[in-house]
Amino acid sequence: MTLYIGREASKLWKRVCAETTTEIYLLAENWKYLLAGLIFQYVHGLAARGVHYLHRPGPILQDVGFLLLPELGQDKAYISETLFTFIFLSFVLWTFHPFIMKSKKIYTVLVWCRVLAFLVASQFLRIITFYSTQLPGPNYHCREGSKLATLPRPDSVVEVLLINFPRGIVYGCGDLIFSSHMIFTLVFVRSYQKYGSRRFIKQLAWLLAIVQSFLIVASRKHYTVDVVVAWYTVNLVVFFVDKKLPELPDRTSGAALLPLNTKDKDSRTKEENHKLLNGNSGDPADWRQRTQVNGKTLEDGNTGHPDTAMNGV
Structure with a gap:
């Protein structure tokens, strides 16, 4: 107690x-x-x-x-x-x-x-x-x-x-x-x-x-x-x-009104640059696994038919 x-x-x-x-x-x-x-x-x-x-x-x-x-x-x-x-x-x-x-x-x-x-x-x-x-x-x-x-x-x-x-x-x-x-x-x-x-x-x-x-x-x-x-x-x-x-x-959105200090701004900038270098944007919806076939990147929805994509059909 x-x-x-x-x-x-x-x-x-x-x-x-x-x-x-x-x-x-x-x-x-x-x-x-x-x-x-x-x-x-x-x-x-x-x-x-x-x-x-x-x-x-x-x-x-x-x-x-x-x-x-x-x-x-x-x-x-x-x-x-x-x-x-x-x-x-x-x-x-x-x-x-x-x-x-x-x-x-x-x-x-x-x-x-x-x-x-x-x-x-x-x-x-x-x-x-x-x-x-x-x-x-x-x-x-x-x-x-x-x-x-x-x-x-x-x-x-x-x-x-x-x-x-x-x-x-x-x-x-x-x-x-x-x-x-x-x-x-x-x-x-x-x-x-x-x-x-x-x-x-x-x-x-x-x-x-x-x-x-x-x-x-x-x-x-x-x-x-x-x-x-x-x-x-x-x-x-x-x-x-x-x-x-x-x-x-x-x-209710949880957004803070206090300004970010220099350290927070630098860390946020580095994090955004890291995402861009890896091909990911800041949107979580874009963090999807991709499969590369013949030099082309396919979305998750197309990974189930690699042979079809390779034959050009």
Whole structure:
């Protein structure tokens, strides 16, 4: 039993080391895209912080979702955030599964490059939208009478740049159309739909996205239009941006992404030259035994009739 555990631990450690080497190579080639995506996450938070200064509380707008869905109440608003946190952490952990799992179809760095591209495009459209028109926030801390509904004038630029993370993000107002929670949820679900392997998890992910939509409205964090616009905008963004990006390499073929070193290249060149000198190509289908008759080389299929070939019939 101890020997088996030790052997499996050794295999796992080798798998982690090999995957780490590959991912470091990919990170060295794609770090600019990852860094740009992460910087834009800060820019998005900064924009949401800025629109909070412009927000003016007012009467809650008439909303079909508010009429159909019962209000969860301020004491149960955490349910929506809990589900979103579960979806977020589950997807992050899944993107790192190639380090420990045998069955793997993705490269972590390349998947996050695509995910950040989808997020940046969607968030850019979101910034334009909520700065175009500021609606009175339906959330409890954004209503009339709340001290957090409008931020006081900042004393310095540093106060704005710090964005008071994470409190400034959680208790933001004015950044309504369209829902940021649904951007992350739909991008994650669409990514797993394409690169995931478990059909049950794909179906569960879409179900959780629908439940998340209802909980956002029921907790009065967004109007129904914020969720509806997110559904078709994010899906369209992912559809069109995904067409512009290069497809991920298929790991099932076993092809390595790491470049060959000089020694490997020399050995492979010598092996190919040796095959050519012996009359064999690199294709295993050509490695067939041939019989020479009267100076002519015959295939295996003709070796059964040497006399016929010799008589010219």
